[in-house]
Amino acid sequence: MSDIVHLTVDGKAIEAPPGTLLINAVKRAGIEIPAFCYYDGLKLQAACRMCLVEVEKTPKLQVACTLPVAEGMVVHTDTPTVHEARKGMVEFLLTNHPLDCPVCDKGGECELQDMTFRYGFGESRFLEQKQHIDEKQWSAVVYFDRPRCINCYRCIRVCDEGMGLTALGITNRGVLAEIIPNEHDHLNCDECGMCIDICPVGALTSGMYRYKTRPWEMKHVGTICTHCSNGCKTTLGVRNDEIIRGNNRDRSGLNGEFLCIKGRYAFDFTHHAERLQSPLVRRNGKLEAASWSEALAEVAKNWTAIKQRGGRFGVIGSTRTTNEENFFLQKFARQVLGTNNIDHHRSGDVPTLLDALSGRTDALATTADFYERKAVLIVGADLSQEQPFLAWQVRANVRHHNAHIYVATPGPVREDRVAAASVRYQEGGELASLENLREKLRAEPELVVAFGDAIQGDAVRQLVNFGDSLGVPVKYVALLDYSNSRGALDMGLLPHLGPGYHAVDTPGMSLAAMLADESLDALWVVGANPLGRHVLAASKPFVVVQDLFLTDTAEHAAVVFPAASAYEKSGTVTNLCGEVQRLEAAIKVAGTKPDLEIFGLLAREMGANLGIWQASKIFEEIRGSVRGYNIPLPILTTGGAAQTAALNGHVPAPPRAERIQAAHNTLFTSGSLGQFSRTLQVVLEAPGALYQGR
Amino acid sequence: MTFSPALEARFAKLLTIYPEGRQRSAVVPMLMYAQDEVGCVTRELVEEVARRCGVQPMQVDEVIGYYSMLHTKPLGKYHIQVCTNISCLLTGGEELYEHAKKTLGIGNKEVTPDGLFSLEEVECMGACSWAPAVEVNYDFHHHVTCEKLDRLIEDLRKLK
Numbered sequence: 001m002s003d004i005v006h007l008t009v010d011g012k013a014i015e016a017p018p019g020t021l022l023i024n025a026v027k028r029a030g031i032e033i034p035a036f037c038y039y040d041g042l043k044l045q046a047a048c049r050m051c052l053v054e055v056e057k058t059p060k061l062q063v064a065c066t067l068p069v070a071e072g073m074v075v076h077t078d079t080p081t082v083h084e085a086r087k088g089m090v091e092f093l094l095t096n097h098p099l100d101c102p103v104c105d106k107g108g109e110c111e112l113q114d115m116t117f118r119y120g121f122g123e124s125r126f127l128e129q130k131q132h133i134d135e136k137q138w139s140a141v142v143y144f145d146r147p148r149c150i151n152c153y154r155c156i157r158v159c160d161e162g163m164g165l166t167a168l169g170i171t172n173r174g175v176l177a178e179i180i181p182n183e184h185d186h187l188n189c190d191e192c193g194m195c196i197d198i199c200p201v202g203a204l205t206s207g208m209y210r211y212k213t214r215p216w217e218m219k220h221v222g223t224i225c226t227h228c229s230n231g232c233k234t235t236l237g238v239r240n241d242e243i244i245r246g247n248n249r250d251r252s253g254l255n256g257e258f259l260c261i262k263g264r265y266a267f268d269f270t271h272h273a274e275r276l277q278s279p280l281v282r283r284n285g286k287l288e289a290a291s292w293s294e295a296l297a298e299v300a301k302n303w304t305a306i307k308q309r310g311g312r313f314g315v316i317g318s319t320r321t322t323n324e325e326n327f328f329l330q331k332f333a334r335q336v337l338g339t340n341n342i343d344h345h346r347s348g349d350v351p352t353l354l355d356a357l358s359g360r361t362d363a364l365a366t367t368a369d370f371y372e373r374k375a376v377l378i379v380g381a382d383l384s385q386e387q388p389f390l391a392w393q394v395r396a397n398v399r400h401h402n403a404h405i406y407v408a409t410p411g412p413v414r415e416d417r418v419a420a421a422s423v424r425y426q427e428g429g430e431l432a433s434l435e436n437l438r439e440k441l442r443a444e445p446e447l448v449v450a451f452g453d454a455i456q457g458d459a460v461r462q463l464v465n466f467g468d469s470l471g472v473p474v475k476y477v478a479l480l481d482y483s484n485s486r487g488a489l490d491m492g493l494l495p496h497l498g499p500g501y502h503a504v505d506t507p508g509m510s511l512a513a514m515l516a517d518e519s520l521d522a523l524w525v526v527g528a529n530p531l532g533r534h535v536l537a538a539s540k541p542f543v544v545v546q547d548l549f550l551t552d553t554a555e556h557a558a559v560v561f562p563a564a565s566a567y568e569k570s571g572t573v574t575n576l577c578g579e580v581q582r583l584e585a586a587i588k589v590a591g592t593k594p595d596l597e598i599f600g601l602l603a604r605e606m607g608a609n610l611g612i613w614q615a616s617k618i619f620e621e622i623r624g625s626v627r628g629y630n631i632p633l634p635i636l637t638t639g640g641a642a643q644t645a646a647l648n649g650h651v652p653a654p655p656r657a658e659r660i661q662a663a664h665n666t667l668f669t670s671g672s673l674g675q676f677s678r679t680l681q682v683v684l685e686a687p688g689a690l691y692q693g694r
Numbered sequence: 695m696t697f698s699p700a701l702e703a704r705f706a707k708l709l710t711i712y713p714e715g716r717q718r719s720a721v722v723p724m725l726m727y728a729q730d731e732v733g734c735v736t737r738e739l740v741e742e743v744a745r746r747c748g749v750q751p752m753q754v755d756e757v758i759g760y761y762s763m764l765h766t767k768p769l770g771k772y773h774i775q776v777c778t779n780i781s782c783l784l785t786g787g788e789e790l791y792e793h794a795k796k797t798l799g800i801g802n803k804e805v806t807p808d809g810l811f812s813l814e815e816v817e818c819m820g821a822c823s824w825a826p827a828v829e830v831n832y833d834f835h836h837h838v839t840c841e842k843l844d845r846l847i848e849d850l851r852k853l854k
Contacts, residue, residue, distance in 0.1 A: 166750035171759025180759075182752050 007073040014069075020062040022075065023051055033077055034115055036093075036200050037152040038508045040064035041396065042161055042452055045153045048093070052085040055411050059642065086119040094124060096131045096175065097145045097201075106202030108215045112150060131175055138187040140207050141265065142196060144179060155195035160517055162258075164384070164395050164414055165694075168685065177201070185668040190667055192388070194263045196259065197247045204461055208278045208679060209245040213237075219246060221586040222252050224573050226320050226566035227262035227670045229347075229480040230255070230337060230367065230389035231575025231641065234263045236567065243267045243567060243587055254367050254579065254641045256448075260388035260667055261679065268591060269676040276562035277591030287560060289356045292593075292601070299559050302542045303522060307337065311521030314514035314541075315342040316594070317493035318527025319482035322571025322583060324598045324618040326440045326484070326491035327626070328610065329526060332599055334498070334683055336608040337524075340508030344493040345528055347485050347662035348478035348576070349456035351494075351501060355651035356464040357476065364646055365448045365475035366577045373475070374418075376405040377437070379463070380430055380454030380531040381479050385666045387576075389617035390450065390479075391415065404417060404444060404449035404586035408433045410454075411691025430454050431462050438470070438605045444616070447474045453662040459517050480576040481663045482671065483566060489575040490626060490644070496654055500627030503652040526595055527563060529672040545650040551672050562592045565646050569594040571615040572636065579641040580631055625639045664690060695742040696730065701731055705746065718749050721757050725764055728816065733768045770812035771803045772850050774798070775829040778815050781822035786839070790826050791815050793840040797804060 004015045016025035016480045021044075026149035036048035043068050052061040058075040061081065076082065093112065102108045111593065133146040154171065156179065160166040167182040167189035181187040182576055196204040218237035225234045233253020237245040246264045250584075251257050269275075280287040280296035290298075306313065313334040335344045357363040370376060370393035384391040395418060397403035406422040416422045421440055425433035434441075441447060447470065455463050460478075480486055492499035496507035508550035514520060515530060526546045531553040545557040554560045566573070567586045571594075574580045593601075595600060600613030612673050613618070622629050627649075631642035664673050666688030672678045697705070704727055708720040724743050729735050735758055744751040756762045776782075776791040795801060798811050807813040821827035824836030828843065835846060 160750075166752045169752040169756040173754060173760055179754065180752075 005069045005071050005073075005486060006347065007069050007071070007075065010078050011073040015354075016069045018069070020068045021070050022062075022069055022073075023052065025069045026064075026075070026077065033064045034119055035065050035110060036115070036150055037154065039154050039198070039239060041400070042154070045157065048089070048150065050086065050089050050119075051183060052082060052089070054079055054082055055266070072357045080311065081117070081209075082555070086120040088320075089162065089487050089563060090116050090120040090389040091124055091126070092122075095126045096147055097150075098130065098132075100148075103211070103609070104148065104202035105205045105210050106199075110202060111200035116151060116564070117542045120346040125399075133178070136185075137207070138181045138185075139189075139191055139684065140679070141193055141261070141368060142180075142181075142191055143188055143205045143210060145177055145203050148201050149179060150201055151198060152196045153205055154200065158194045159189070159411060160248050162194060162392065162395065162415060163190055163192060164391075168195060184686075188685065189262045190388075191265075192259065192260070192667075193247075193261065193546045193687060197219045197249055197259075197264070206245070206265070208268070209237075210467050212244050213239050218543075221584050222248075222250075222484060223567060223584040223586055224253075224575075225259070225263035225583050226483045226673070227248040227266060227487050228260075228387065228389075228665065229576040230387055230481055231388050231573065231577075231579055231581055231638070232263045232580070233258055233485065234259055234267070236267060238586050241587045241589075243270055248251060251641045252639055253581070253612055255265055255389050255392075258389055258392045261683070262388075262667070262670055262674075262677075263676040266670065266674070266677040267677050268549065269673055270565055270567055270587065272549070272678070274590075274676065275589065276547065276549060276554075277589065278562060280550075280554075280557070280560040281545055287555075287627075289555070295559050295561060296601050296605045299602060300542050302558070303337065304547070304606060306521045306542065310518060313337045313338065314509065314517070314520050314523045315341040316511055316523070316525045316528050316530055317342065317488055319344055319480075319485040319488050320529050320566055321484060321488075322565055322566075322569065322573055322615065323484065323487040323491055323580070323622060323629075324571045324615045325599065326488050326493050327622050328613060328618055329583050330492045330499065331610055332608075333506075335610065336603060336606060340495050340506060341505050341514055342493055342508060343484075343495050343511040343514065345511065345530065346480070346489070346490040346660045347481035348481070349460050349660055350478045350486065350489045350655050351497060352457060352460040353464075353476055353478050354501060354647045355653060356461045357646065358650060359648050361646055362473070362682050363475055364448070364578060365477040366643060367575065367641075369475055369577075370394050370447050370450075372401070373397070373403065373448045374401070374446050375404045375406065376450070377408070377439070377441065378413075379408045379417060379434070379449065379451040380410070381450065381452035382409065382411075382413045382664075382666075383450070384694075385690050386452070387450075387479055388667060391532045394418070404440075409691060412693030413691060414694055416511075416693060427454070431459060431466065434463075434466055438466075441470070442470050444472055446472055449474055449476045450474070450479055452479045453660050456660050466497070473510065479662075481665065483575070484573040486576050486578060487572075490574055490578075490628070491622070496652065500623065500629070501647060501651045502627075507654065509524055510658065519672055525553050525557075533558055546594075548600055548673070551675055560623065561598050563598065564589065564592045564594040568592065569596070569615075571596065572619060574644065575641075578628070578631070580636065580640065580645040581641045600668075666690060695738050696715060697728060697731060701727055703850065709746070718747050718753070721747050721749065721754055722761065725754070725757065729764060730834075734765045736766075741825045762814075768805070768809075769808065769809050772830050773812045774847075775814045775816040775819070776824070777817070777821070777827050777829075779818035779821055782826040783817070786826075787826040790838060790840060795843060795844060809848070810854070 012029045035051040037045040054076040055062045074662045135145045137491040159168045222235045232255035234246045278289045281290040399417040407422040423433045522542045524544045529551040543557040545554040546561040546563045603610045628644040635642040668686035668688045712719045744754045778787045828835045828838045
């Protein structure tokens with residue numbers, strides 16, 4: 001069989017590999033064949049018949065979306081017969097369509113509108129009464145308007161194949177055919193909204209966006225989701241400094257069009273009524289609103305005094321702030337406050353992994369590897385719940401490449417459905433359980449290993465040894481919690497390691513040690529809520545908090561600064577695979593400041609010179625000084641994801657008493673921030689649970 | 695859920711007659727056979743068939759919605775199906791259907807109080823040459839007139 005097939009389309013000679021579908025082959029020649037049901041990456045449906053074309057020596061019109069190219073094929077897409085067929089199809093699709101475009105959410109970005117405009121008939125011969133079915137609400141997120149539906153099956157396929165849920169189906173026939181939810185009158189699903197965004201018409205609409213605005217009235221800002229550590233790009237629709245919707249229909253970013261409920265809808269914390277919009281200073285035991293200058297002066301005065309009398313500082317950084325902010329914060333702590341007592345809420349043992357893989361290249365997995373590699377092993381994580389994008393990649397890998405998935409978890413997970421083999425273990429039996437997979441894994445040509453916090457410390461080294469013993473190339477990733485958990489580690493928010501995992505001279509106290517230290521004089525907490533689950537042992541430390549909300553920790557503070565969220569600042573974040581991406585500020589919330597600016601103002605107030613606090617300048621410093629971060633800027637500035645380089649050198653990791661404890665968020669929780677997202681609170685599935693096999 | 699040994703044997707065979715990986719093809723015949731034994735397609739049956747054929751219950755629901763001969767509510771002992779498609783319509787199928795409604799005192803897809811009869815207006819059953827046609831359970835009756843239908847119903851009533 002020849003490697004290339006030659007065909008002629010509208011008089012143009014086209015070449016395509018055998019097996020290419022006609023609808024795709026013509027794109028290279030700049031010819032468009034319209035279609036509704038055909039969707040790249042999903043199974044073929046051939047339901048809408050919009051892509052009919054003429055093929056010579058074939059008596060009837062052919063469906064271009066299921067027709068593979070053939071040698072010598074002669075195709076016509078621009079003949080009166082084809083035009084007539086398209087007009088007929090559009091007229092047919094509109095027989096029961098309500099034509100309520102003026103009030104439809106999809107108006108302006110509707111594929112049916114565009115097709116009718118380009119290929120439609122302009123009038124209808126249909127005089128009968130249109131069939132009407134009332135709109136239905138299936139969940140807080142999903143609404144279904146049957147008359148607008150054109151039965152393209154995209155929603156059904158993306159839910160079944162893409163999400164692995166099969167929460168949508170279709171019942172009845174012909175004019176009565178109707179999409180149905182899995183619980184008959186409502187949905188019980190991930191509430192990811194994939195079905196809504198993939199809908200070519202306004203049949204599926206979201207409870208968050210419906211009737212709020214017109215698409216052309218929004219500014220669209222592509223930034224990185226602030227919730228989990230997968231680093232999905234979410235394109236925020238903004239009007240009047242308010243985020244109205246999130247999606248990624250332009251397939252920008254490493255996630256393509258995938259987003260889970262958090263990336264698509266959980267931006268609503270930005271305008272939560274309890275959002276802090278003014279600094280607070282404790283006076284007579286109560287937190288009261290204060291001006292920025294009062295609050296900054298109060299902090300600088302106390303910190304200077306504590307420093308002068310040789311008091312003990314503790315600094316807890318954030319897993320959602322930018323790399324620039326984390327870098328500046330550790331510099332502030334180490335140079336201005338003179339302490340290595342700096343830490344953050346750790347969720348995965350990246351330092352040990354980097355040390356175990358030191359000197360190797362191609363040993364750290366990227367998010368693309370989950371889609372491209374021939375085998376994936378998941379250890380100790382409910383991937384669909386905790387790392388939704390990686391789970392999406394894995395499902396697509398099975399679908400498109402017949403990849404083999406192996407699962408070792410304490411309970412059932414959704415990946416079991418597509419897994420080549422699954423093993424269950426009791427806590428502590430993680431590594432032992434892998435022995436049951438050894439023979440199968442050895443037979444794989446390559447492997448990606450993703451592991452949760454169940455594997456840490458020495459177990460990480462044992463896991464790498466296990467990988468080495470398989471005799472196949474293995475890539476690893478340590479699963480993490482939040483959008484910049486990886487950046488917090490890389491930037492040195494650690495008591496024993498500075499930026500780039502360089503050892504510090506005298507290691508400071510860890511997060512747990514700081515909280516347990518009875519003689520702690522000052523605690524500075526940036527975008528974290530350690531007192532949500534720990535108690536502070538020191539009786540009267542001077543606590544400063546920077547956050548979006550009055551968290552449990554902020555309630556203990558002497559001074560609280562209202563911080564800007566990730567959607568309100570610029571800078572870079574690093575996802576769990578070490579891919580660096582740029583944040584783009586979408587809105588501004590009155591009264592708040594980005595953490596970087598707060599750090600800068602505090603430094604100035606203390607008379608310290610830490611350099612200019614501009615994200616781009618600090619990133620230059622990071623590129624020059626942090627190992628692995630000398631990444632090409634053009635990738636970042638054009639909105640891409642730049643892979644950090646692997647470390648080549650030892651990462652010192654003194655044995656630690658306390659274990660790393662990840663947050664184990666489900667699809668519907670996101671640490672303290674999740675409590676302030678109405679969307680995450682109102683869906684019936686919330687808060688969800690891990691290891692339920694769904 | 696378990697079925698009679700005969701039906702179990704039938705199911706076991708069904709799963710082997712399709713090419714590897716196409717066991718979902720057995721969904722429709724399984725539902726048809728099981729419906730006759732169980733009386734109608736119950737929720738339990740949906741889940742059982744889904745499990746045995748390796749599909750999601752939702753996908754079985756789709757099939758039930760699509761095929762009119764799958765019923766989610768119990769039918770009468772004698773399910774009278776009157777065709778009103780073109781050939782039967784031209785030869786009096788519609789009058790026949792109206793007559794059946796009056797005689798039985800029930801409407802489309804309804805069951806008589808004694809549970810003996812149910813009625814359904816159906817699309818073409820491929821008996822155009824002998825139109826108008828009526829199907830009772832799996833038995834065809836050709837060139838049916840109102841009188842013939844009345845007699846048929848009387849006979850069935852006596853048969854019980």
